[in-house]
Amino acid sequence: MSGKSARKGFLGGHLVAWGYALIIVGPMFWILSNSFKRQIDILMGTGFATPILDNYRTLLFSRQSDFLMNLWNSALVGVVSTVIVLVIATLAAFTVVRLEPPKWATFLLLGWALVFHMLPTLTFVGSWYVMFSNLGLHGTYTAVILTHIVHALPQTVFLMVGFLLNIPNDLIQAARMDGCSYGQVFRRIVLPLSFGGMAAAGALAFIQSWSDFAIALNLTDQDTMTAPVAIATFAQEHQIRYGEMASASVLSMVPALILILFGQRYVVRGLMAGAVK
Amino acid sequence: MAYLTLEKLRKAYGKHVVIPEIDLELEAGEFVCLVGPSGSGKSTLLRMIAGLESISGGRVTVAGADITGTDPSDRDMAMVFQSYALYPHMTVRDNMSFALRMRNEDKALIQERVAEAVEMLDLHGLEDRKPSALSGGQRQRVAMGRCIVRKPKLFLFDEPLSNLDAKLRTATRHQIRRLHDQLGATSIFVTHDQVEAMTMADRIALLDHGEVMQIGTPQELYLNPKNRFTAGFLGSPEMNFFSGTAEMAENGLHVRASDSLFLPASDARLKRLSDRLVPGQTVEVGVRPEHFVIADAPGPDTLSLPVEGQEWLGHEAFVFGRIGKQEVGVRVASGAAADDTLPRTGSAVPLTVLEDTWHVFDPETGETLSL
Amino acid sequence: MSATTAQRRNRIWRYGSLLPAALLLIVLTIYPVFNLVGLSLSDVEWIDGRADTSFTGLDNFEQLFQHEPVYWAGVRNTIVFAVCAVTAQMIFGFAMALAARRASGFGRVALTTIFLMPIVIPPIVIGAMWRLLLGRDFGAVNTLLGYVGLGPVDFLGNPDVALASVIMVDIWHWTPFVFLLMLTGLESLDDEVFEAARFDVKTNWQELRYVTIPLMIPTILITAGLRIVLTFKVFDEVYLLTAGGPGTATEVINFSIYRTFFAQDRVGVGSAMSLLTLVAVAVLIVAVNLVIRARRKAKEIAE
Numbered sequence: 001m002s003g004k005s006a007r008k009g010f011l012g013g014h015l016v017a018w019g020y021a022l023i024i025v026g027p028m029f030w031i032l033s034n035s036f037k038r039q040i041d042i043l044m045g046t047g048f049a050t051p052i053l054d055n056y057r058t059l060l061f062s063r064q065s066d067f068l069m070n071l072w073n074s075a076l077v078g079v080v081s082t083v084i085v086l087v088i089a090t091l092a093a094f095t096v097v098r099l100e101p102p103k104w105a106t107f108l109l110l111g112w113a114l115v116f117h118m119l120p121t122l123t124f125v126g127s128w129y130v131m132f133s134n135l136g137l138h139g140t141y142t143a144v145i146l147t148h149i150v151h152a153l154p155q156t157v158f159l160m161v162g163f164l165l166n167i168p169n170d171l172i173q174a175a176r177m178d179g180c181s182y183g184q185v186f187r188r189i190v191l192p193l194s195f196g197g198m199a200a201a202g203a204l205a206f207i208q209s210w211s212d213f214a215i216a217l218n219l220t221d222q223d224t225m226t227a228p229v230a231i232a233t234f235a236q237e238h239q240i241r242y243g244e245m246a247s248a249s250v251l252s253m254v255p256a257l258i259l260i261l262f263g264q265r266y267v268v269r270g271l272m273a274g275a276v277k
Numbered sequence: 278m279a280y281l282t283l284e285k286l287r288k289a290y291g292k293h294v295v296i297p298e299i300d301l302e303l304e305a306g307e308f309v310c311l312v313g314p315s316g317s318g319k320s321t322l323l324r325m326i327a328g329l330e331s332i333s334g335g336r337v338t339v340a341g342a343d344i345t346g347t348d349p350s351d352r353d354m355a356m357v358f359q360s361y362a363l364y365p366h367m368t369v370r371d372n373m374s375f376a377l378r379m380r381n382e383d384k385a386l387i388q389e390r391v392a393e394a395v396e397m398l399d400l401h402g403l404e405d406r407k408p409s410a411l412s413g414g415q416r417q418r419v420a421m422g423r424c425i426v427r428k429p430k431l432f433l434f435d436e437p438l439s440n441l442d443a444k445l446r447t448a449t450r451h452q453i454r455r456l457h458d459q460l461g462a463t464s465i466f467v468t469h470d471q472v473e474a475m476t477m478a479d480r481i482a483l484l485d486h487g488e489v490m491q492i493g494t495p496q497e498l499y500l501n502p503k504n505r506f507t508a509g510f511l512g513s514p515e516m517n518f519f520s521g522t523a524e525m526a527e528n529g530l531h532v533r534a535s536d537s538l539f540l541p542a543s544d545a546r547l548k549r550l551s552d553r554l555v556p557g558q559t560v561e562v563g564v565r566p567e568h569f570v571i572a573d574a575p576g577p578d579t580l581s582l583p584v585e586g587q588e589w590l591g592h593e594a595f596v597f598g599r600i601g602k603q604e605v606g607v608r609v610a611s612g613a614a615a616d617d618t619l620p621r622t623g624s625a626v627p628l629t630v631l632e633d634t635w636h637v638f639d640p641e642t643g644e645t646l647s648l
Numbered sequence: 649m650s651a652t653t654a655q656r657r658n659r660i661w662r663y664g665s666l667l668p669a670a671l672l673l674i675v676l677t678i679y680p681v682f683n684l685v686g687l688s689l690s691d692v693e694w695i696d697g698r699a700d701t702s703f704t705g706l707d708n709f710e711q712l713f714q715h716e717p718v719y720w721a722g723v724r725n726t727i728v729f730a731v732c733a734v735t736a737q738m739i740f741g742f743a744m745a746l747a748a749r750r751a752s753g754f755g756r757v758a759l760t761t762i763f764l765m766p767i768v769i770p771p772i773v774i775g776a777m778w779r780l781l782l783g784r785d786f787g788a789v790n791t792l793l794g795y796v797g798l799g800p801v802d803f804l805g806n807p808d809v810a811l812a813s814v815i816m817v818d819i820w821h822w823t824p825f826v827f828l829l830m831l832t833g834l835e836s837l838d839d840e841v842f843e844a845a846r847f848d849v850k851t852n853w854q855e856l857r858y859v860t861i862p863l864m865i866p867t868i869l870i871t872a873g874l875r876i877v878l879t880f881k882v883f884d885e886v887y888l889l890t891a892g893g894p895g896t897a898t899e900v901i902n903f904s905i906y907r908t909f910f911a912q913d914r915v916g917v918g919s920a921m922s923l924l925t926l927v928a929v930a931v932l933i934v935a936v937n938l939v940i941r942a943r944r945k946a947k948e949i950a951e
């Protein structure tokens with residue numbers, strides 16, 4: 001009896017989960033197929049048309065389109081901000097976890113980081129806009145990169161705190177007795193042992209930067225515009241270019257898809273760790 | 278002046294005092310065990326000496342130099358951790374040479390020292406392995422090797438044997454003591470295991486609640502415990518305790534509760550006791566299991582123990598029972614240590630106590646009255 | 649002497665290592681809040697790309713509370729949005745996790761990969777995707793509805809269904825996240841408890857009601873709290889799907905802020921909106937944290 005019901009649950013569970021998976025994947029395939037269709041086929045709802053590369057060609061190589069540059073901007077901002085935030089967060093996390101800073105300092109740092117992490121980003125963007133404009137930095141890479149760093153900082157610190165807690169304190173103390181200063185402990189012991197954690201935290205920081213729209217929309221200009229902002233402008237033009245919008249969407253999904261295909265373990269670990277914390 | 282001195286050393290976390298005040302001196306070449314139950318502050322004390330825990334008060338000197346506030350990286354001490362704390366990303370060789378490399382020692386010297394340690398610890402062929410590819414015993418030896426190559430001023434051991442299985446633990450005990458002698462090292466060894474302390478130490482410092490209860494050779498602590506805590510901590514099975522009112526007799530001491538126990542004594546011991554005891558005073562008496570003798574027949578001076586169980590260990594045997602609420606264990610004379618001659622459950626054995634082997638403690642202070 | 653240099657170096661490291669993070673947070677998260685306070689009390693003109701501010705007291709707040717119905721429509725919509733979307737996500741996510749719980753093993757990696765997709769692809773892409781899918785005349789959803797003789801529905805253009813459509817997209821977006829958290833939570837429960845419960849419970853419903861749900865309460869609370877707070881961040885999808893329209897049907901707080909601050913260049917009122925929102929959500933965050941912490945503490949005491 002119980003064996004039977006367990007079996008039923010087993011099969012039913014599969015059906016439900018795969019059913020939902022279909023609902024997730026369906027739209028993605030649809031947009032993928034649209035990216036290979038002519039505008040007219042999209043508008044007519046033609047099911048099957050010979051796939052063409054026109055949308056991608058126009059999007060990437062036509063004179064009117066800056067999308068290649070937008071992708072480059074996204075990549076540049078993403079990579080630079082990820083590298084910097086990883087260094088800053090790992091340094092801070094090591095001190096918080098192992099070097100016993102004053103309790104109030106830890107509490108303020110982590111507490112405010114948590115609150116900031118959850119506050120609507122847009123409530124800060126206006127203030128940033130005024131600050132960077134007054135400094136003459138509006139529309140520069142510096143402005144976007146700095147804000148992306150601080151945007152990803154709380155999550156990265158929390159993740160690194162979690163990962164560094166897994167490095168036994170004994171190891172740190174052994175290194176201290178072997179003659180290491182804090183800096184040497186960090187470089188010789190902590191860094192080599194936290195590459196896995198840094199990969200996870202870095203993957204998520206990059207995704208966050210790559211996906212950001214609220215900040216980039218308001219702090220970039222024509223030259224520093226990132227891919228998500230460009231996609232949004234497609235939708236605002238008088239004559240919406242659906243095909244190019246679809247292919248731009250597909251291209252913007254690529255880094256995320258690569259990450260979950262090749263680094264699923266890290267992404268899951270990071271996401272779950274971040275959420276549970 | 279002693280090699281290592283702790284003067285009025287104190288440790289508190291805020292209001293929570295772990296170590297009120299400790300004084301301790303170590304001679305060069307000594308092997309001292311810090312023993313105590315968990316929470317006695319023994320590990321904290323070791324880490325204070327190492328510089329891993331801050332010191333709330335007092336002074337530590339090594340070879341005449343005050344090192345109280347110095348950084349652990351400057352103390353030139355080496356420690357074997359309970360978890361071994363081997364660097365997982367380094368090979369055995371790199372683990373052992375790490376401290377020397379951090380000090381920019383000469384490459385040839387490093388190589389020579391590592392080779393020496395490998396030889397001493399029988400780690401041939403493992404030099405290029407990572408710790409994860411080693412057995413527990415091998416890791417333990419690498420952890421020791423890491424200390425040996427440095428020729429430190431002081432060897433610190435923090436329960437390094439507790440992760441080994443029983444057999445390996447015995448062998449390693451001998452090895453550690455042998456290495457200590459061979460290197461002419463000065464060592465402090467923290468353990469909660471009295472057997473480790475008894476077998477390895479030149480001197481044992483027994484700690485409880487951050488205070489030294491007694492310090493001395495294993496023999497001193499075992500045979501002449503200064504207080505009830507020491508008496509009860511060392512020895513397995515534990516010493517048996519009875520409380521009752523003491524009365525002097527011609528050739529010994531009567532302790533009366535619901536049953537009466539007679540403790541035979543030499544004149545000298547009796548004389549000393551009579552100076553300290555008020556007749557009719559309540560005392561606590563301690564008798565080790567091996568200091569009971571099973572008499573041939575019950576008599577006026579024997580204590581009758583109803584047998585409730587036996588422990589047969591091969592080279593020795595014990596019987597257990599209860600007198601009042603007090604658990605009592607008695608070692609059976611080696612002649613009777615064959616299973617079929619052990620007193621049976623349900624029977625009662627008459628017990629007498631060997632002359633001068635027992636201890637009397639003040640029930641209030643726990644201090645001995647019989648030394 | 650070398651002792652003191654080692655210690656000085658360590659002290660410098662200890663503070664120095666926290667400095668970049670602290671500095672960033674102070675300059676780019678704490679100062680901006682004070683900046684907002686200043687701006688919200690001022691009238692701001694742009695002169696040569698620089699803000700020229702003049703103090704006007706509480707005028708902006710008066711404006712916000714008296715004459716900005718769009719913002720307050722956004723507040724209402726955001727709350728409706730949070731309640732509906734999170735409720736649905738929790739129910740679907742938990743139900744699916746329960747169903748899929750014992751289904752682990754086969755296809756697990758593929759399934760996880762698929763469920764991660766909505767979480768990691770850019771929200772703006774999700775907006776673009778659903779804008780194409782929900783289009784009135786040629787969207788795939790209406791095509792599908794047509795097959796079964798329904799529709800077409802103007803999902804994004806009809807004020808009566810627009811908010812529901814946007815919420816639906818959010819549910820699609822975040823249910824997998826809830827599902828994965830719930831599944832992790834379920835799988836971390838002690839299996840022996842369920843084996844023991846087999847002797848005591850008669851029906852699956854009893855097991856769910858008296859064993860599974862009580863054990864999952866901490867995970868459920870944390871996930872729900874997290875999702876509610878994060879729903880107040882919603883912006884990207886709305887921007888692309890409806891831009892707050894038609895009318896104020898899908899106006900959300902963040903979109904009001906964006907429009908006021910950037911599209912209308914009313915920096916003072918936009919700052920007042922930002923500040924009000926920021927404080928309100930911060931209070932919500934602290935409240936959610938306190939609830940979770942209080943429960944945890946109560947549980948510790950009970951044990």
